[in-house]
Amino acid sequence: MRILFLPYHGYGHIHPQLAVASMLRTHGHEVFMAGTTFFQGYVTQQGFSYTPLQSVPFGMNFEDWVNQTKKKRWVYFASLKDRITDGLYVHREKELRAVLDAVRPDVIVLDGTQATDFIVLYPLLKQRGIRVAVLHAMLPTHVLPGRPPVNSDVFPSDEEGCEDALWKLEEKQTKKQERQKFKYAGFDDVYILSRRMKKNRVPEKYWSSLRSLLNFSIDCIPQYIIAPRAFDFPDFKNQPYxxxxGFLVGTKMTSSNSREFAEALPRLLERKQREQRKLLYCAFGTLEGDQKKLITLFLNKLIAIVKQTPHLLIVSTKQKNELTSPLPDNVYVFDFVQQTLLLQHTDLFISHGGFNSVSESIQAEVPMLLYPVHDAFDPRGNSTRVVYHGMGLRGDVQEPEAEVLEKISELLGNPLYKQCLRKMNEANEACTAERFIAAFQPVLVD
Structure with missing residues (x-):
């Protein structure tokens, strides 16, 4: 089979797609990818054909960003025009059609975050007999009875909290839609999606009726989630498709930006062993806006805490110039680290709770101290599951030093966290490549 992957932009989405693509290639299928130009070099470095795309998914409020990137003089009016004329859709449809003409895929694997591409592709899928599947680089964004929203820090046993979280999600989305309707004279994201669904004659059964973090999520199509079932909450009925x-092992970063870290790591590990120290690793992923200020304050607080302990601390951040200077001799800061490699030697991982980081920490059996700062998507829900399964603790970036230190001491001193991580890994071992291929087989068979 010829299989085309359409990943969402971001390494957290690219890595799972590459892991699945590698398994399919091992089983004899031809694999292709198409996405933003930024990842072309990285993907081709892994040995896959990659078509760079200039367009972005439609119906996801990208109009302002696109027109700012194009340096349009009147961004608002350019965005309004795009919404009225379906400008982003037209550009997307043209590029995706060209990719299909060039690749001639039998199967398309869509990233669940950009499910609106299904609307674009639907007429072409029917016309050319192409099958489609959805890959989720995080837990599903829709809400099922018994499972709180994936951006919530509520546990399923808290029925009142679950109801409140769902109500807040509905209220937030309703207000967002109302603002867009007012700003764009009725041409909000939901209207744009509904209009194109009708024009493309996409059956309504494919538009999920469940509340979701996204404007559009798909029903009635095979969907694959990059986690073992054991990581999710129990006691809810999952969708049959x-x-x-399981936690698929992602590809290793080979960027030259890792040279400084690669040269320093042997010395750090030698010091760790010689001085019998614990190694803490801290990384918060990609930060935006006010998050940068919050995390910079937290990192400086963490450095002050570690300075008073015998532990070693490695921080991965591009905000190095905003950190305490000079750094204590037990603190090391890098713009970039090879995370999967470093976790093999880490005693505690301090993170925002991104799905990639959580899954890699579980695989390395490293207890986690999570400080979610991203409210839009999954970090809060990921942290809730980590705490629920006894694999780590969660905190608030603004909590006092004493509380941070107390959590660090608990995670380093209590062996139960390691035991729970080992138990989760045992559940993950059942998720073999053969099991994936068997689950994916219906997509490959006419």
């Missing part, structure tokens, strides 16, 4: 694949 959802398959849990």
């Amino acid at each position: 959802h398959h849990y694949l």
Whole structure:
């Protein structure tokens, strides 16, 4: 089979797609990818054909960003025009059609975050007999009875909290839609999607009726989730076409930006062993706006805490110039680290709770101290599951030093966290490549 992957932009989405693509290639299928130009070099470095795209998914409020990137003089009016004329859709449809003409895929694997591409592709899928599947680089964004929203820090046993979280999600989305309607004279994201669904004659059964973090999520199509079922909450009935694949081992970063870290790591590990110290690793992923200020304050607080302990601390951040200077001799800061490698030697991982980081920490059996700062998507829900399964603790970036230190001491001193991580890994071991291929087989068979 010829299989085309359409990943969402971001390494957290690219890595799972590459892991699945590698398994399919191992089983004899031809694999292709198409996405933003930024990832072309990285993907081709892994040995896959990659078509760079200039367009972005439609119906996801990208109009302002696109027109700012194009340096349009009147961004608002350019965005309004795009919404009225379906400008982003037209550009997307043209590029995706060209990719299909060039690749001639039998199967398309869509990233669940950009599910609106299904609307674009639907007429072409029917016309050319192409099958489609959805890959989720995080837990599903829709809400099922018994499972709180994935951006919530509520546990499923808290029925009142679950109801409140769902109400807040509905209120937030309703207000967002109302603002867009007012700003764009009725041409909000939901209207744009509905209009194109009708024009493309996409059956309504494919538009999920469940509340979701996204404007559009798909029903009635095979969907694959990059986690073992054991990581999610128990006691809810999953959709019959959802398959849990387990924590797939992602590809290794080979960027030259890792040279400084690669040269320093042997010395750090030698010091760790010689002085019998614990190694703490801290990384917060990609930060935006006010998050940068919050995390910079937290990192400086963490450095002050570690300075008073015998532990070693490695921080990965591009905000190095905003950190305490000079750094204590037990603190090391890098713009970039090879995370999967470093976790093999880490005693505690301090993170925002991104799905990639959580899954890699579980695989390395490293207890986690999570400080979610991203409210839009999954970090809060990921942190809730980590705490629920006894694999780590969660905190608030603004909590006092004493509380941070207390959590660090608990995670380093209590062996139960390691035991729970080992138990989760044992559940993950059942998620083999053969099991994935068996689950994916219906997509490959006419």
